[in-house]
Amino acid sequence: MRKALVIQEDLIILKILERLVILNQYDCRAIRSINDLDIEDQSENFDIIISDILFDGIAPLDFVFQIQEIILHKSLIIVTNMGQKKIEKEILASKNVSGFFPIPLDMDHIQKLIA
Amino acid sequence: MEEEILKLLIQLLLITLIIIYGAIAYTMLYRKWRTSRLKIIESTFAKICSLFLYPNPNLEPNLIEIQRELKSVGIVPSKPRNVQYLIDLMIRTQRSILGVNYIKLKTLFTQIPPYGASASKLNSKKWYIKARGIREIYEMDQSQYTRDLIKLRNSDNIYVRREAQIGIVIFLGWKSLRFLPYLKRQMTLWQQIKIVEKLYDLYPVPDLNHLRRAYNSDRPYANELIMRIIRKFHLTEDIAYIIQFIDNPKFETREAAIYCISSFLLDEDQIGEIKEKFYNISNTEQQLMLLKYFQRISMEIDLPFYKDLLYNGNDSIKLSTADILWSNGYKEEVQDYYYQQYTQKANSDFISV
Amino acid sequence: MEIDLYYYIFWALNYFFLFYGLCLTALYFFAILLSNRSVTRNKRKARFLQVNDIVSASDIPSITLIAPAFNESRTIVENVKSLLALQYPFYELIIVNDGSTDNTLKLLVDKYDLEPFDSTFITQPIPTSTVNKIYRSRKLQYKQLTVIDKNNGGKSDANNAGINFAATELVLCTDADCIIEQDALLKMVRPYLEEFDQEIVACGAAIGIINDSVVKNGVVEKLRLPDRLIPMIQVVEYIRAFLLGRMAWSEINGVMLVSGAFGLYARNRVIEVNGFNIHTVGEDLELGIRLRKHMEEIKVPYKMVYLPETLCWTEAPDTINVLIKQRDRWARGLWETMGLHKDLFFNRKYRDMGLFYYPYWMFFELGAPIVEFIGLLSLIIFTFLGLINWSIAILLFTSVYLLGCIFSTISIFIYVKNFKHYNTGKDVVELLLAAYLEPFVYHPILILGQIQGYYKKIFGVKSGWGNMDRKGFQTLPKEKADRS
Numbered sequence: 001m002r003k004a005l006v007i008q009e010d011l012i013i014l015k016i017l018e019r020l021v022i023l024n025q026y027d028c029r030a031i032r033s034i035n036d037l038d039i040e041d042q043s044e045n046f047d048i049i050i051s052d053i054l055f056d057g058i059a060p061l062d063f064v065f066q067i068q069e070i071i072l073h074k075s076l077i078i079v080t081n082m083g084q085k086k087i088e089k090e091i092l093a094s095k096n097v098s099g100f101f102p103i104p105l106d107m108d109h110i111q112k113l114i115a
Numbered sequence: 116m117e118e119e120i121l122k123l124l125i126q127l128l129l130i131t132l133i134i135i136y137g138a139i140a141y142t143m144l145y146r147k148w149r150t151s152r153l154k155i156i157e158s159t160f161a162k163i164c165s166l167f168l169y170p171n172p173n174l175e176p177n178l179i180e181i182q183r184e185l186k187s188v189g190i191v192p193s194k195p196r197n198v199q200y201l202i203d204l205m206i207r208t209q210r211s212i213l214g215v216n217y218i219k220l221k222t223l224f225t226q227i228p229p230y231g232a233s234a235s236k237l238n239s240k241k242w243y244i245k246a247r248g249i250r251e252i253y254e255m256d257q258s259q260y261t262r263d264l265i266k267l268r269n270s271d272n273i274y275v276r277r278e279a280q281i282g283i284v285i286f287l288g289w290k291s292l293r294f295l296p297y298l299k300r301q302m303t304l305w306q307q308i309k310i311v312e313k314l315y316d317l318y319p320v321p322d323l324n325h326l327r328r329a330y331n332s333d334r335p336y337a338n339e340l341i342m343r344i345i346r347k348f349h350l351t352e353d354i355a356y357i358i359q360f361i362d363n364p365k366f367e368t369r370e371a372a373i374y375c376i377s378s379f380l381l382d383e384d385q386i387g388e389i390k391e392k393f394y395n396i397s398n399t400e401q402q403l404m405l406l407k408y409f410q411r412i413s414m415e416i417d418l419p420f421y422k423d424l425l426y427n428g429n430d431s432i433k434l435s436t437a438d439i440l441w442s443n444g445y446k447e448e449v450q451d452y453y454y455q456q457y458t459q460k461a462n463s464d465f466i467s468v
Numbered sequence: 469m470e471i472d473l474y475y476y477i478f479w480a481l482n483y484f485f486l487f488y489g490l491c492l493t494a495l496y497f498f499a500i501l502l503s504n505r506s507v508t509r510n511k512r513k514a515r516f517l518q519v520n521d522i523v524s525a526s527d528i529p530s531i532t533l534i535a536p537a538f539n540e541s542r543t544i545v546e547n548v549k550s551l552l553a554l555q556y557p558f559y560e561l562i563i564v565n566d567g568s569t570d571n572t573l574k575l576l577v578d579k580y581d582l583e584p585f586d587s588t589f590i591t592q593p594i595p596t597s598t599v600n601k602i603y604r605s606r607k608l609q610y611k612q613l614t615v616i617d618k619n620n621g622g623k624s625d626a627n628n629a630g631i632n633f634a635a636t637e638l639v640l641c642t643d644a645d646c647i648i649e650q651d652a653l654l655k656m657v658r659p660y661l662e663e664f665d666q667e668i669v670a671c672g673a674a675i676g677i678i679n680d681s682v683v684k685n686g687v688v689e690k691l692r693l694p695d696r697l698i699p700m701i702q703v704v705e706y707i708r709a710f711l712l713g714r715m716a717w718s719e720i721n722g723v724m725l726v727s728g729a730f731g732l733y734a735r736n737r738v739i740e741v742n743g744f745n746i747h748t749v750g751e752d753l754e755l756g757i758r759l760r761k762h763m764e765e766i767k768v769p770y771k772m773v774y775l776p777e778t779l780c781w782t783e784a785p786d787t788i789n790v791l792i793k794q795r796d797r798w799a800r801g802l803w804e805t806m807g808l809h810k811d812l813f814f815n816r817k818y819r820d821m822g823l824f825y826y827p828y829w830m831f832f833e834l835g836a837p838i839v840e841f842i843g844l845l846s847l848i849i850f851t852f853l854g855l856i857n858w859s860i861a862i863l864l865f866t867s868v869y870l871l872g873c874i875f876s877t878i879s880i881f882i883y884v885k886n887f888k889h890y891n892t893g894k895d896v897v898e899l900l901l902a903a904y905l906e907p908f909v910y911h912p913i914l915i916l917g918q919i920q921g922y923y924k925k926i927f928g929v930k931s932g933w934g935n936m937d938r939k940g941f942q943t944l945p946k947e948k949a950d951r952s
Contacts, residue, residue, distance in 0.1 A: 010207075010211070011157055011158060011161045012157075012160065012161045012164055012165075012204065012207065012208050012211070013211055014161070015161040015162060015164065015165040016161075016164060016165045016168055016169070016212075016216075018165065019165040019166065019168065019169035020168075020169055022169075023169050023172075054523070054555050055553075056553070056650050056685070056687040057549075057550065057553050057650070057684065057685030057686050057687040058553050058685065059552040059553045059609065059610075060555075061608060061609040061611070062552065062553070062609045062610075064609070065608075065609050081520050081523045081524045082523045082524065082555070082557050083524060084524075084525075084526050084557045084558075085526070086557065086558070087557055090608070090611070093608060094608060094609070102524065103211050103524065104210060104211050104212055104213045104217075104316075105211070105212070105213060106212075106213040106214030106215075106216070107168070107212070107214065107216050108214050108215065108216075117860055118859060118860060118863060121860070121863035121864060121866075121867055122863065124867050125863065125866055125867055125870060128867060128870035128871060128873075128874060129870065131874055132870065132873060132874055132877060135874065135877045135878060135881055136877070138881055139877075139880070139881050139884055139885075139896060140893075142881070142884055142885045143884060143891065143893065143896065146888075146891070147891075243512045243515070243516075246516060247515070247516075250516070273662070273664065274513070274516050277516070278516070300664070301664040301665055302664065303661060303662050303663060303664040304527075304528075304529075304660070304661050304662075305517060305661035305662055307527075308525050308526070308527045308528065308661070309525075311527065312525065312526070336664075343527060347526075347527075366736070370637070374527075398736065399593065400593070400735075400736055400739065403591065404635075407635075430591075431591040431592075431593055434589045434590070434591045435589065435591055437589050438588070438589030438590075441588070441589065442586075
């Protein structure tokens with residue numbers, strides 16, 4: 001089974017994304033903060049990570065770069081409240097991200113990416 | 116006698132202290148209990164929403180079951196604070212989701228309690244309840260109350276009128292520009308931002324008729340609002356409206372004009388017009404912002420303009436101009452200028468000696 | 469005849485102290501009412517402009533955070549990392565290396581891959597010491613970081629250099645070793661977004677004390693009360709000062725001081741008044757007063773506001789010596805600033821600031837240590853002269869002490885009611901005990917520090933900033949952090 005990691009502080013968005021991912025045949029780990037990541041997560045190879053970029057103690061862009069090194073994954077999708085064009089441009093310029101979705105978002109777009 | 120009064124005072128003070136201790140203890144216990152209740156409501160609601168939007172295959176969501184679940188976590192009319200929290204959660208969710216799921220959630224929210232709780236808040240005398248009611252009305256898309264919101268657009272309370280104005284934009288779209296530029300009171304920056312955002316999200320096709328009619332307003336906040344709309348919708352044909360405010364006497368209006376114009380690429384005539392206005396701007400920082408903008412959008416360096424600034428501007432303008440000329444290859448012009456300054460200074464020193 | 473004179477002085481002083489004390493008590497009661505109203509109103513307002521609304525908005529004002537650094541090699545890399553992580557969509561960070569003699573700059577250059585760029589033509593609306601180089605990162609993820617390397621000129625001069633270089637509407641001046649809440653900028657910008665008939669020229673927020681707390685990745689992971697009594701009492705002192713004092717002033721637009729450790733200013737206005745005054749150690753109060761004077765003179769309606777939330781954490785002096793040095797410096801700053809702006813005293817041209825706020829500062833901020841000092845002296849002298857009725861004096865002292873306890877308890881109550889930082893019974897009991905010990909073990913030290921500062925000013929004793937030997941917020945080893 002494919003593996004997905006969802007990191008969102010907003011519990012409601014987290015749960016909705018978790019359901020979406022599970023219904024698309026993923027084994028999903030859903031957490032609210034990067035502090036909830038454990039050693040096992042770091043040894044996993046996730047097919048997809050859907051994450052926010054706003055976390056305590058790490059700048060949004062830095063997070064995008066650092067997650068490449070911390071957790072093995074094939075594709076990273078950003079879902080965030082801080083979704084201004086300027087931020088989107090900077091995040092996409094890092095070339096580490098396969099999708100950027102500012103909140104409010106249409107979940108169908110994510111479904112297309114993960115299906 | 117004096118001793119007796121003082122002893123009485125001490126007793127009073129001690130009683131007061133004990134009362135405050137009680138208040139502290141009660142506050143702490145209540146908050147602990149309340150936080151745990153709210154957590155339960157939030158996680159139940161999150162589960163309900165996620166299963167409603169993405170149910171298990173062949174398993175239709177059961178509304179009666181959902182209502183029962185909500186009741187079990189304390190969403191009952193006798194607990195209005197819980198009900199209010201649920202409304203806040205609904206709004207939070209509704210604002211985060213677009214597309215088919217938005218419609219689905221709207222259907223869900225009309226079928227679970229509370230029913231019609233927001234409209235009754237409009238009659239409250241407390242501003243924060245009234246404003247909250249307005250917010251709930253527009254976030255939950257209850258357009259039948261538009262008339263009530265229009266009535267509140269000039270309310271004395273900033274939050275009531277702000278929420279009402281945002282509601283009017285949401286329900287009336289571009290038609291709301293019939294009211295908004297002619298309000299009795301100033302608009303805050305946040306009101307302007309919110310109105311522009313709501314127009315952009317909900318009515319992405321600009322209605323130029325309504326917009327251009329609003330150009331007649333002479334209220335400074337309306338000028339700023341319209342400039343922000345022109346910027347957000349990238350209405351290149353209406354740039355002239357922004358340009359007219361570049362040298363406005365009011366600092367904030369100029370600031371908004373410079374901010375808005377900076378997202379456009381201008382033709383030579385428009386740049387020329389702004390350069391003429393440049394000299395009327397009284398604030399050096401704003402002039403510097405414009406210089407940076409000129410540098411960013413100009414294909415070629417307008418040497419006479421920059422040389423004029425280099426020789427006649429104030430120190431900050433001179434430095435910035437020198438920087439622009441230097442980095443665009445006009446090093447000789449800069450060197451000439453500074454050489455001239457040096458010789459002038461040397462001569463004047465010589466004379467004064 | 470001689471006895472009559474002593475008796476006369478005794479009664480005159482008694483009535484003066486009574487009058488002064490009653491005025492102060494009345495002001496404190498008034499402050500409690502105002503601050504309670506202000507905090508409640510702030511909470512209600514915040515519901516209509518939540519952090520999530522702001523973080524997703526475009527068109528909000530851009531902010532530059534300016535943090536001067538002088539010989540901070542021990543903590544600079546971690547501190548910059550933490551400052552870079554602040555959540556705000558339009559945010560720049562300027563670190564001003566104020567002529568450090570250690571390897572502060574080299575550490576920054578190496579860690580953040582900085583490269584110098586041409587600074588020949590940088591504009592300096594506020595004159596500062598020579599700027600040597602300006603650095604920016606080659607790395608995309610540190611793109612919002614700028615480091616200014618300049619000759620040493622002091623904290624105010626470094627702030628001015630940062631303000632010169634900033635290109636944003638708002639500038640936030642802080643210290644590089646402060647820990648700032650991640651959403652602080654989103655909260656600080658609120659007043660600027662919400663005001664409509666008055667211009668916000670400066671905004672401050674409460675500052676908290678972080679000694680002995682656990683800091684991880686530049687974020688307060690576990691807030692603990694300090695182990696030692698001196699910093700513990702300062703926690704209460706700060707809560708009282710920010711919650712009762714500044715919030716009450718904010719409610720009546722009487723804020724004159726936005727703390728230098730954490731203040732957000734409208735950049736254009738700061739430039740108009742020529743930035744921080746580099747010749748005083750009370751530069752934050754001095755700038756606040758100058759900004760207000762400027763706005764009064766140009767007749768633009770304005771406001772200086774305070775937020776009740778603790779958005780910035782700092783390390784407090786934890787020994788008596790360091791505390792005395794700090795209060796000595798603050799007292800000198802206050803003395804200098806009051807002297808610089810003495811033209812405000814009952815000056816109707818400056819309206820409320822001239823008629824009420826400045827005289828309040830003069831009588832009750834600058835004057836209080838002097839009055840207390842005279843009080844202590846007269847107590848000793850009149851004891852020797854046998855003029856004191858001890859049974860009344862003890863009862864009076866108990867009443868005044870209890871009144872002080874009530875003020876402190878109310879501020880702790882308002883804090884506990886509205887904020888979640890100290891939320892265990894143990895924390896609250898410790899805070900209350902610290903508050904009740906304050907008049908005996910802490911207040912005399914403050915008076916000593918303040919009187920020392922005034923003495924230096926009166927007799928022209930040269931003194932600088934004084935060093936505060938900080939322990940630094942070292943990240944704890946993981947096991948230790950986990951245990952805590």
